[in-house]
Amino acid sequence: MPPAPGDREARRKDVSEAVWHVLADKGFGGLTLRAVATTMNVSTGMLMHYFPTKRALITHALDLLEVRTAERPRRARPAEGLASVRTVLLDILPLAPDDIARNRIWVSSWDLALADDGLAAEQAERYTRLRAAIRPHFEDARRLGELSSATAEVEQLAASAVAFTHGLVVQALFDPGRFPEDVQTEMLDGFIDSLR
Amino acid sequence: MPPAPGDREARRKDVSEAVWHVLADKGFGGLTLRAVATTMNVSTGMLMHYFPTKRALITHALDLLEVRTAERPRRARPAEGLASVRTVLLDILPLAPDDIARNRIWVSSWDLALADDGLAAEQAERYTRLRAAIRPHFEDARRLGELSSATAEVEQLAASAVAFTHGLVVQALFDPGRFPEDVQTEMLDGFIDSLR
Incomplete structure (x- = not known):
């Protein structure tokens, strides 16, 4: 059975949180599917569903950086x-x-x-x-x-x-x-x- | 026959020049044995002789940056x-x-x-x-x-x-x-x- 939409949304947030964690720790130079998967304790195969290419992962990371910067408390x-x-x-x-x-x-x-x-x-x-x-x-x-x-x-x-x-x-x-x-x-x- | 010492020294300079070229073009994020080998038109196997590990390549690159900064004209x-x-x-x-x-x-x-x-x-x-x-x-x-x-x-x-x-x-x-x-x-x- 496919996950309910609420689950998908929650999982998407978990993925973003893991990407942020890897970036804060290792920077873009250390941003790999494997590092994100390890942080989430999931398989890299699961993450390929979100990021079919390295480029997709980087694009998501840059978007996340832009959004979190715009939304930061001031x-x-x-x-x-x-x-x-x-x-x-x-x-x-x-x-x-x-x-x-x-x-x-x-x-x-x-x-x-x-x-x-x-x-x-x-x-x-x-x-x-x-x-x-x-x-x-x-x-x-x-x-x-x-x-x-x-x-x-x-x-x-x-x-x-x-x-x-x-x-x-x-x-x-x-x-x-x-x-x-x-x-x-x-x-x-x-x-x-x-x-x- | 192994190369003469003068040849080894010349080759070492070529390798450093290629590493610098890759760094100036792609940064540390794009510094790989493959990129250096492509710049020099040699095999990555040849370069493994100089850099047995990725770490050795990075260390050389950082040393090069330090030396070229210290020796720059002022x-x-x-x-x-x-x-x-x-x-x-x-x-x-x-x-x-x-x-x-x-x-x-x-x-x-x-x-x-x-x-x-x-x-x-x-x-x-x-x-x-x-x-x-x-x-x-x-x-x-x-x-x-x-x-x-x-x-x-x-x-x-x-x-x-x-x-x-x-x-x-x-x-x-x-x-x-x-x-x-x-x-x-x-x-x-x-x-x-x-x-x-």
């Missing part, structure tokens, strides 16, 4: 200007365990994306959207007189803010003892203050 | 203080083709390193050394009165400078059209100026 954003920029960047940093896993998987995905023209274009587009989301807050900051007159135009400021944040992500992932939550926050505040 | 550093910091960071950015390949391979190595405790510790140590190399220039900058009094202590400034630079590396690798040499340089100058 801080309230009542403020405007530089205070808003600060909040957007805090929501990116690997401060809590879930944020660490998500960032670790993003960094891992860069190897894959750099080797594939289509994925590289998607990642470039993702960066463009992130800069575009930050830019209006810098425009507010300029209007509010928060930025020192010497600072660059807002598109470049947004690119610099993203650069600072992602570079801090990588250092913190490799050395969490050196970059606990308070140090990351202090560094971010130092970066924001340097723009005033 | 800019003269006559200046001190913030001008020196600028030069150290310019030597990291993906401005010319060789720098792009090297950075692309470093970014690719992070997936591998995050999945392996030993490699992760080595990468954390590499970051510690990089910050330590930059710190004295910030100390000079402070002594010279180049830093605004509000800026943080030098260890944190060094970590921020590395963060900014590596985050810019990643954005530029994915979108070289948006981040040509002059834009990267202008962003770096903006970052340095924000510390004054």
Whole structure:
């Protein structure tokens, strides 16, 4: 008898959870049907039903990363200007365990994306959207007189803010003892203050 | 008859060149004996002589990356203080083709390193050394009165400078059209100026 639709849905969630677990532990370099099957204690044959090809598994993993990033809890954003920029960047940093896993998987995905023209274009587009989301807050900051007159135009400021944040992500992932939550926050505040 | 020592040395260089080529094109995720053999137009059996295991191939690739980074041409550093910091960071950015390949391979190595405790510790140590190399220039900058009094202590400034630079590396690798040499340089100058 085929499984009831509710069972199928539950199993689909289990599969996604196992894929996420493997990614957080081993990255895209360690993402194989066998690793996911071992995590779930099922056969690779069962998983072939969900992922007939390695490519299908990778596509699912990237979708999962996109969805979990979009749906992650975020801080309230009542403020405007530089205070808003600060909040957007805090929501990116690997401060809590879930944020660490998500960032670790993003960094891992860069190897894959750099080797594939289509994925590289998607990642470039993702960066463009992130800069575009930050830019209006810098425009507010300029209007509010928060930025020192010497600072660059807002598109470049947004690119610099993203650069600072992602570079801090990588250092913190490799050395969490050196970059606990308070140090990351202090560094971010130092970066924001340097723009005033 | 076994090959003469000179031939062995030449062949070893060919193998390293092929490994580098595969890394620059496909990253560590695409580094296989088969890919290296195809690049060299030899059998994988021949390569097993050099790399009896996948691990041996990866170790060689990481050594190669370390050596080529250490031996890369660098800019003269006559200046001190913030001008020196600028030069150290310019030597990291993906401005010319060789720098792009090297950075692309470093970014690719992070997936591998995050999945392996030993490699992760080595990468954390590499970051510690990089910050330590930059710190004295910030100390000079402070002594010279180049830093605004509000800026943080030098260890944190060094970590921020590395963060900014590596985050810019990643954005530029994915979108070289948006981040040509002059834009990267202008962003770096903006970052340095924000510390004054």
